[in-house]
Amino acid sequence: MEPDTRSRILDAAEKLLVQHGLDATTLRMITTEAQANLAAVNYHFGSKEALIEAVFRRRLTWLNEQRIAALDAFEAEAGGAPLKPRQIVEAFFGVAIRMAADKGGGQSFMRLLGRTYTEPSDFVRSFLAAEYAEVIARFKAAFFKALPDVPQEEFLWRFHFMMGALSYAISGADALRLLGPIDEPDPDALYARLMSFLIGGLRAPLPTLAPASQAKAAKKPRGKRAA
Amino acid sequence: MEPDTRSRILDAAEKLLVQHGLDATTLRMITTEAQANLAAVNYHFGSKEALIEAVFRRRLTWLNEQRIAALDAFEAEAGGAPLKPRQIVEAFFGVAIRMAADKGGGQSFMRLLGRTYTEPSDFVRSFLAAEYAEVIARFKAAFFKALPDVPQEEFLWRFHFMMGALSYAISGADALRLLGPIDEPDPDALYARLMSFLIGGLRAPLPTLAPASQAKAAKKPRGKRAA
DNA sequence: CGCAGACTGAAACAACTGTTTGAAACCCTT
DNA sequence: AAGGGTTTCAAACAGTTGTTTCAGTCTGCG
Numbered sequence: 040m041e042p043d044t045r046s047r048i049l050d051a052a053e054k055l056l057v058q059h060g061l062d063a064t065t066l067r068m069i070t071t072e073a074q075a076n077l078a079a080v081n082y083h084f085g086s087k088e089a090l091i092e093a094v095f096r097r098r099l100t101w102l103n104e105q106r107i108a109a110l111d112a113f114e115a116e117a118g119g120a121p122l123k124p125r126q127i128v129e130a131f132f133g134v135a136i137r138m139a140a141d142k143g144g145g146q147s148f149m150r151l152l153g154r155t156y157t158e159p160s161d162f163v164r165s166f167l168a169a170e171y172a173e174v175i176a177r178f179k180a181a182f183f184k185a186l187p188d189v190p191q192e193e194f195l196w197r198f199h200f201m202m203g204a205l206s207y208a209i210s211g212a213d214a215l216r217l218l219g220p221i222d223e224p225d226p227d228a229l230y231a232r233l234m235s236f237l238i239g240g241l242r243a244p245l246p247t248l249a250p251a252s253q254a255k256a257a258k259k260p261r262g263k264r265a266a
Numbered sequence: 267m268e269p270d271t272r273s274r275i276l277d278a279a280e281k282l283l284v285q286h287g288l289d290a291t292t293l294r295m296i297t298t299e300a301q302a303n304l305a306a307v308n309y310h311f312g313s314k315e316a317l318i319e320a321v322f323r324r325r326l327t328w329l330n331e332q333r334i335a336a337l338d339a340f341e342a343e344a345g346g347a348p349l350k351p352r353q354i355v356e357a358f359f360g361v362a363i364r365m366a367a368d369k370g371g372g373q374s375f376m377r378l379l380g381r382t383y384t385e386p387s388d389f390v391r392s393f394l395a396a397e398y399a400e401v402i403a404r405f406k407a408a409f410f411k412a413l414p415d416v417p418q419e420e421f422l423w424r425f426h427f428m429m430g431a432l433s434y435a436i437s438g439a440d441a442l443r444l445l446g447p448i449d450e451p452d453p454d455a456l457y458a459r460l461m462s463f464l465i466g467g468l469r470a471p472l473p474t475l476a477p478a479s480q481a482k483a484a485k486k487p488r489g490k491r492a493a
Numbered sequence: 494c495g496c497a498g499a500c501t502g503a504a505a506c507a508a509c510t511g512t513t514t515g516a517a518a519c520c521c522t523t
Numbered sequence: 524a525a526g527g528g529t530t531t532c533a534a535a536c537a538g539t540t541g542t543t544t545c546a547g548t549c550t551g552c553g
Contacts, residue, residue: 044500060385062289066541076502081542083500156444157381157437158287168444175445192448193459199442200431200463207430208423210384215426217383217395218402221419231473232420236427243466246458271530293511303532308512310530 045083047073053094057147061091061160088162095155095163096170098138098148103174105134110177121185128237131178132205136233139209140226153206193245201237208233272310274300280321284374288318288387315389322382322390323397325365325375330401332361337404348412355464358405359432363460366436367453380433420472428464435460 042050051073055064066087070077084090109130113122139149155163182194189197207214208229215221269277278300282291293314297304311317336357340349366376382390409421416424435456442448 060289060387062287063387065539067539076500077541078503078543079501087541154384157434160287160290164444171444179446195442195445195448196435196456196459197463198445199434200460203430203432203434204427204467205430206434207384207426214384214429215422217391217398218422218425219406221422228473229423232423233427235470235473236424236467239470240431240463240467243462246455246462292509294509303530304511305513305533306531314511 044073044075044079048075048080048083048090049094049097052090053098053148053151056091056094057151061155061158061163091163092166094148095152095166098145099152099167099170102135102138103170105138106131106174107177109134110181114181121187122181124182124185124241125234125238127178127181127185128201128234128241131174132201132237133230133234135205136208136230137226140230149209153209156202156206189245197241200240204233204237204240271300271302271306275302275307275310275317276321276324279317280325280375280378283318283321284378288382288385288390318390319393321375322379322393325372326379326394326397329362329365330397332365333358333401334404336361337408341408348414349408351409351412351468352461352465354405354408354412355428355461355468358401359428359464360457360461362432363435363457364453367457376436380436383429383433416472424468427467431460431464431467 048069052064052069055068055072058064059068066080067077069090070079073079080087080090084093110127113126113130117126135149138145140146156167158164179195179198182198183191186194275296279291279296282295282299285291286295293307294304296317297306300306307314307317311320337354340353340357344353362376365372367373383394385391406422406425409425410418413421
């Protein structure tokens with residue numbers, strides 16, 4: 040309870056946003072958890088949206104700085120030569136999943152982030168885009184250089200799929216328990232597993248795109264709204 | 267406007283839930299869109315939660331029936347022999363992504379489903395588990411038979427990752443636009459791309475799990491809460 | 494000390510949430 | 524045509540939301 044009110048609110052908000060989501064988390068829940076007055080949120084941050092944005096920004100800028108630092112290290116080591124795909128994947132997704140393994144707060148935040156990436160909330164998406172812009176540009180360039188044989192559009196989709204796998208890897212056991220009983224996820228094992236999966240998908244043979252739709256759909260579902 | 271009030275509410279609710287999420291969609295938005303009275307929701311469904319459940323159930327039971335039917339067809343064709351991994355992936359994920367390509371409503375629903383799978387809402391998760399139970403059991407059995415060399419826990423994680431990739435594939439262009447400009451997603455091309463990626467990940471070499479943590483983390487981030 | 498600025502506190506605000514009510518309208522069978 | 528069950532409607536309900544207000548308290552500096 041030592042830190043100042045602003046920090047306590049930030050920590051409490053992060054914790055509760057993970058548990059309940061953006062809309063279901065109320066300011067009264069946050070201020071109670073933070074042992075602060077209700078008005079303190081609007082005093083220190085201006086609004087609930089601004090508070091949420093602050094919660095994201097605090098972790099996200101640091102995360103993306105780490106990703107770029109990791110990429111810089113690999114590129115310095117390579118000295119102009121294209122990086123190995125594994126290195127680029129490590130720099131982007133490895134850093135993220137290691138932050139997700141961090142007990143000291145990063146863990147819960149990453150689960151929130153993965154969920155929010157596809158959320159239709161306008162204001163979140165807008166500053167997420169700004170926050171991601173630089174790191175995306177850097178990694179796109181690195182990947183295109185490392186895999187010149189992969190068409191750019193194809194790669195973008197694969198990167199998108201990889202983000203999905205990462206998101207689920209982090210949101211983790213909660214959703215996985217839907218598939219069956221599972222042990223507590225060992226961070227190192229999770230890291231190795233995701234890495235193996237991602238690189239397998241990234242390096243998969245290019246799909247054979249039938250120029251005109253090959254009409255593979257035997258019974259294409261259409262207009263099946265049940266009674 | 268022809269269909270009865272109940273159906274109109276169901277359609278309007280599905281459409282709005284996709285756009286705004288579960289909590290942010292209000293009954294007044296739904297009933298306005300459906301051109302029905304506010305009380306109609308509680309009259310026909312009993313509560314907002316029951317309405318949401320009905321929205322999910324309508325599409326989800328059909329989707330999982332299709333998955334099982336596809337698996338049945340492959341297994342009948344194989345006649346007791348293990349299926350090829352590609353066939354199992356096709357039966358589970360191919361059916362889903364084809365439903366996601368369906369303009370007649372399935373499209374929007376699948377985007378909702380992918381988002382909800384990791385949502386922390388209690389009541390959604392509970393009936394999702396029930397709705398998925400049978401299909402999960404069937405596909406787990408088929409996969410274990412097809413890939414006896416893959417440890418069960420390992421496979422469960424890979425299946426989880428695949429769900430993540432599917433979810434992002436479906437939520438699709440909205441989030442992808444964050445990575446850069448992208449063309450309108452051709453359903454057939456998306457299908458081929460995801461399939462290739464999934465099988466690449468599924469068949470990736472097993473990760474080398476250092477029995478004791480190999481301390482691969484050079485600078486393991488720990489307790490980095492920014493100021 | 495004195496007093497300005499930063500912060501906290503309790504209470505109230507209007508707006509909106511899901512739900513309930515009871516009367517009106519409708520539809521279909523006898 | 525009469526009646527009974529089903530559906531619609533406008534209005535109101537109690538509860539919760541984010542935000543604001545304004546008096547009070549604290550802190551540091553002259």
